[in-house]
Amino acid sequence: MPQLTPPHVRHRASFLDAVRESVAEGVFVGDALERELDVYGDTWHEPEGFARYVAAVREEELEEGRRPEGFMPATWYWYVDGDAYLGRIQIRHRLTPSLLELGGHIGYGVRPSARRKGYATAMLRDVLPYARALGLDRVLVTCDTTNIGSRKVIEAGGGEFEDERGGKLRYWVPTGRIHGGG
Template structure:
């Protein structure tokens, strides 16, 4: 049964298989994967290099952690089933003006070979309690207006449509039930 876990170096081989799938599909997870490939990809072939990458991703959640200029603290979770890396989801701890218009609190991606199996819906559902623990309620989740699959995931997760801004659909999802 798939589950959310903090990024873990033991998934290196499966993660690298997923990266290869993304490259073949020319799908770079909103630019995140392209940035990671530039910064860390040259070391992923070695277990120690991949472990340093995992440490860097996990450090992004700390207020004083290393992350790209202008980025807010973010907690990443990987969605795995046994030894198979299926995708990842990120909770941004706060919104900048750009995130309020376009990026939202939550971003996610499923590896191409495992799409259309409900994994994105499962990730979004499973991450909401973690967002609540961070004091986020509601959370903003966005998608491209042309991304019908992502729109369906957000709506299945309880997303209430607010508006469209420059081709981005903006939805709010409650993290607390009965509120």
């Protein structure tokens, strides 16, 4: 049964297959895959190089962790079924002005061969308790106005449409936190 898990080296072969699928299709999840290919792509094929990549991704969640200039702390989860890598989802711990406008708290992608099977909807649903644990009552999730599939995922996840800005639809998704009381 598919589940979210922190990035791990045991998924290297399947992850690299997914990267090859995405590159062949010209599909990049935001700028993340393009940036990762530039930095790690030449060493992913070696176990040590892939281990460095996984360690760097996991370090991004630490407040004092290394990450690209201007990036917020963010936690990545991979969606896997056994050793099969299906996709990934990221929670940005807080928003910059730019993320508030266009990027949001959550970014996700499903490998091309695993699309249209409900995995993105399941990833979004399954990541919300982790966002809640970070202290987020609701998360901003955005998608391109032309991305009907992503819009359906966000709406199925409880996304409440706020507006459109810069070609992006902006939705707020409650994380399930109980308000009031104690």
